[in-house]
Amino acid sequence: MNARHVMVIDYGIGNLLNVVRALEHCGAEVRVVDQAHQVEELPDRMVLPGVGAFIDGMVELRARGFDELVKRYTDTGRPFLGICVGAQMLFDIGEEFGDHAGLGLIPGRVQPVPSLDADGKRHSIPHIGWSRLERPAARETWQGTILSRMRPGQPVYFVHSFAPVPTEEAHRLADTFYGGVRICAAVARDNIYGCQFHPERSAEHGLGVLADFLEL
Secondary structure: OOOEEEEEOOOOOOOHHHHHHHHOOOOEEEEOOHHHOOOOOEEEOOEEEOOOOOOHHHHHHHHOOOHHHHHHHOOOOOOOOOOOOHHHHHHEEEEOOOOOOOOEEEEEEEEEOOOOOOOEEOOOOOEEEEEEEEEOOOOOOOOOOOOOOOOOOOEEEEEEOOEEEEHHHHHHEEEEEEEOOOOOOOEOOOOEEEOOOOOHHOOHHHHHHHHHHHHH
């Protein structure tokens, strides 16, 4: 694989070390930036990780000028990946601590993971642990996406209390099921991808996702 220049956005929330190490393991040349004005030339790839609350992430993105940079970058058609809260912020609205505007790059809302399972019984929130990825009915194949190496039923690692709900089924790249309830696990719209799960913590399957991202 040829090395790809990947910019990882640091907006002061969360530890980026695992993401950076995983990308480098897959052959990327990684640069971490914490202010948009530091970016003079757009990279081959851009990654927006994230942990914590949607609103906290959006406040920091705007304060550091990354909201406009992300939009300018995605307009180029180059591959972009959001991870966990970074994936959630791609959407129109996040409902954590009230309704808050996101980046508006994928139509939809970020809503709480249901607290009841498919039988109406209460289960643990946040959803933490390994859950299997499944291909949605509207998605005929994962070929040519960040899940090209993935097979339905393979597990990845989740830690979250909220998840995106795309307006259009076509933007659902993968689902998982928690207590029998369908949850959106990955999204895709043109060159823009998001993973609710953590590929950097998902062992060989997760590394495959990052390798596919580098090869898009």
